[in-house]
Structure formats: C-alpha cells, structure tokens
Amino acid sequence: MAVSIYSARWSTAQVTTAAGSETVGIQSIEYRINLNKQDHYESGGHLRSNVTYGYKQVMGVIRIKSVSTQLDALLDKMEEANNSFSLHVELSDGTSKKVLDFQQCFLDSKEFSIDVNGNGVSAYTFTAKDVVEGS
Numbered sequence: 192m193a194v195s196i197y198s199a200r201w202s203t204a205q206v207t208t209a210a211g212s213e214t215v216g217i218q219s220i221e222y223r224i225n226l227n228k229q230d231h232y233e234s235g236g237h238l239r240s241n242v243t244y245g246y247k248q249v250m251g252v253i254r255i256k257s258v259s260t261q262l263d264a265l266l267d268k269m270e271e272a273n274n275s276f277s278l279h280v281e282l283s284d285g286t287s288k289k290v291l292d293f294q295q296c297f298l299d300s301k302e303f304s305i306d307v308n309g310n311g312v313s314a315y316t317f318t319a320k321d322v323v324e325g326s
Contacts (some may be wrong), residue, residue, distance in 0.1 A: 194202070194291060195248055195289070196284055197214055197282040197283060198207055198283070198284060198285070199218055199219060200288070201218055201254065201284060201285045202217050202280065202281060202282045202283050202325045203217065203280070203281045204217040204255070204278065204280045205278070205279045205309070206211075206259055206261045206262055206276055206278055206282075207276060207277045207278075207316075208261045208262075208264070208265060208275075208276045209273075209278070210261065210264060210273075211261065211281050212261070212270065212308065213259060213260060213261045215253075215255040215259050216255055216256030216258060216314055217253065217254075217255055217256075218255055219252075219253075219254045219256040220251065220252070220254070220280055220291075221246075221251060221252045222249065222250065222251030222291075222319075223249075223250055223268065223276040223292075224247065224248070224249055225247070225248040225249075226229075226244045226245070226247055226248075227244060227245035227246050227247075227248070228242055228243075228244055229243050229244070229245065229246075229320065230242055231243065240262075240309060247321070248288070248318070249318060249319040249320070249321060250316075250317070250318050250319075251293065251316070251317055251318075251319065251322075252282075252311070252315065252316050252317075253278065253314070254314045255312070256272070256310065256311070256312065257310075257312075258303070258311070258313045259310045259315065260317050262276065262298065262302070262313075263299070264299075265298055266298060266301060266308050269298070275296055276296050276297045276298075277292070277293060278291075278292075278293040278296055278317070278319070279291075279292055279293075280293075287326075288326060289324065289325075289326055290325045290326065291324055291326075292322065292323040292324075293317070293321075293322050294316075294319060294320050294321050294322070294323070295319060295320035295321075296317045297317060297322075298315060298317050299318060300315075300316045301316070302314040
C-alpha cells in the first residue's frame with residue numbers, strides 16, 4: 192500500500208455555522224482523540240488484566256490563511272448558547288483524499304500572527320463532539 196503524503200496545497204476546509212458556510216485556506220490542522228483509557232489489574236497481580244474506556248474527547252487546532260469571518264463572528268457571540276460550528280476537511284495529495292468531519296465544534300481560542308513573508312495566519316483552537324474519518 193502506497194503512503195499518502197497530504198499537502199495543504201491540495202487540501203480544503205469548510206467551516207459551517209448557523210450563519211452560513213465558508214471555505215478557508217488551510218495551512219495546517221492538528222487534532223487528537225483522547226479516549227480516557229483505564230487499566231485494570233487483578234488483585235495481587237502486576238499485569239494488566241483488562242482495559243476500559245471512558246469519555247471520548249476531540250481537540251484540534253486549524254491554522255488558516257488570514258482569518259475566517261464565520262469563526263470570528265462566533266468569537267463575538269461566545270456567551271450565546273448553541274454557537275457551534277462544523278468543520279469539513281478534505282486532505283489530499285493531489286490524487287487521493289481523506290475526509291475529516293468534525294461535528295458540533297466549539298471555539299476555545301484564537302491566535303493571529305504575520306509571518307516573515309508578510310502573510311497573516313489565524314490559529315483557531317476547538318473541541319468537537321466527534322470526528323468521522325473517511326475517504
């Protein structure tokens with residue numbers, strides 16, 4: 192099986208809120224899934240006998256060119272209920288694709304910087320109810 196090396200050049204991201212949707216220029220995306228694993232041991236033994244999982248947590252950071260007007264509008268309405276968004280990312284290497292669907296996302300923070308080339312980059316940190324990975 193060939194290895195796919197996904198590139199921001201070929202990848203796309205779409206942010207959808209109650210106000211509408213917007214395609215953003217993705218620079219990078221990082222996410223992690225924490226399953227809150229617990230190891231269980233039999234009494235008197237030092238070897239693990241069982242594993243159980245607790246709550247699933249999905250956390251991520253998306254870095255985009257300039258800013259996202261949809262996400263910035265949510266930052267202005269943080270005190271309102273149900274100010275969630277969904278994030279649809281299509282990772283691509285130019286030929287193959289991998290789809291990431293982050294569901295019921297909430298913003299945690301935003302960082303903005305201008306790099307040495309004079310390009311603005313916004314980093315939005317978020318949590319999601321779930322992420323579905325597909326092709």
